[in-house]
Amino acid sequence: MDIAMDQVVEFAQMWGLKAVAALTIFIVGRIAAKILRNTLRKALHRINVDEMLVSFASNIAYVLLLIVVIIAALNQLGVQTTSFIAILGAAGLAVGLALQGSLANFAAGVMIIIFRPFHVGDFIDAGGSTGTVEEIEIFTTKMKTPDNKLIIIPNSQITSGSITNFSAKDTRRIDLVIGVSYSDDLGKVKSVLESILNDDQRILKDPAPTIGVLALADSSINFAVRPWVKSADYWTTLFDLNKIIKERFDQEGISIPFPQQDVHLHQIKHPVAA
Structure with missing residues (x-):
C-alpha cells in the first residue's frame, strides 16, 4: 500500500511540475506575444502604414506566435508535437498553393502601402488602366476613370508593370x-x-x-x-x-494647314490611225 502511494505521489509530482511548467510557458508566451504584437503595431503606425494593414499584420503575427507558444507548452507536457508540426506545415502548403494568386496580391498590396508609389486621390496609369485612386485595399486597388467608371485592379497586376503617377509632382x-x-x-x-x-x-x-x-x-x-x-x-x-x-x-491671318496632296494629270496623246 505504501509503495503504491509513493508511486502516486511521485507520478503527481512529476506531472504536476510538467503541468506547472507548461502553464507557465503558455502564460508567459501569451504575454510576450501580445507585447510583440503591440510593438509591431506601433512600429507600423510610426511609418504611416495603412490601418487595415496594421491590424491584419499584427493579428497574423500574434496568431503565429501563439501557435509557437502552444506547441512549446504541449512539448513540455510530453506530447509528441512532431506530427502536429508536420500537419500544420502540410496544411499551410496546401492553403498557400490554393491561394497563390491571393497571396501574390496581398504581398503586392503590402508593397504598395509601405513604399507608397501613389496615394488615394492621385491620378495614375497602372495595371493597364488610367484613373483616380479611390481606395487601396489588401488585395485590390479601386480606381475611378474620368468618365466615372469604377475599376478594381488586382495589386499584383499593378506592381508587375510600370506606374505613372500624374499627381506626384506639383x-x-x-x-x-x-x-x-x-x-x-x-x-x-x-x-x-x-x-x-x-x-x-x-x-x-x-x-x-x-x-x-x-x-x-x-x-x-x-x-x-x-x-x-x-x-x-x-x-x-x-x-x-x-x-x-x-x-x-x-x-x-496665320493659317493652320491640313495635309494635302497635289495631283498632276498627264495627257497621253495616242497616234492617229492611218
Whole structure:
C-alpha cells in the first residue's frame, strides 16, 4: 500500500511540475506575444502604414506566435508535437498553393502601402488602366476613370508593370505641336504664341515656357509649344490653349494647314490611225 502511494505521489509530482511548467510557458508566451504584437503595431503606425494593414499584420503575427507558444507548452507536457508540426506545415502548403494568386496580391498590396508609389486621390496609369485612386485595399486597388467608371485592379497586376503617377509632382508640362503654313512669317508666329502664353495667368514663369520650330513637315512647319502649369490646371489649360491659339491665328491671318496632296494629270496623246 505504501509503495503504491509513493508511486502516486511521485507520478503527481512529476506531472504536476510538467503541468506547472507548461502553464507557465503558455502564460508567459501569451504575454510576450501580445507585447510583440503591440510593438509591431506601433512600429507600423510610426511609418504611416495603412490601418487595415496594421491590424491584419499584427493579428497574423500574434496568431503565429501563439501557435509557437502552444506547441512549446504541449512539448513540455510530453506530447509528441512532431506530427502536429508536420500537419500544420502540410496544411499551410496546401492553403498557400490554393491561394497563390491571393497571396501574390496581398504581398503586392503590402508593397504598395509601405513604399507608397501613389496615394488615394492621385491620378495614375497602372495595371493597364488610367484613373483616380479611390481606395487601396489588401488585395485590390479601386480606381475611378474620368468618365466615372469604377475599376478594381488586382495589386499584383499593378506592381508587375510600370506606374505613372500624374499627381506626384506639383507641376506638369503641356506639350503642344502647332503647325503653320510655309508661307507664314515664323517670327510673327512665335511672337503671337508668346503673347498667348504671357496672357494666361496659369502659365508658370519658372520654368519658362519653350517655343521653337520642331520640324519641317510635309504640309506645315511645326512649332513646339511647351508651357509649365500646376498639375491641377493641366487639362483646363490644355483645352483653353488649343481654342485660343486657333482664334488668335485666325485674327492674325496665320493659317493652320491640313495635309494635302497635289495631283498632276498627264495627257497621253495616242497616234492617229492611218
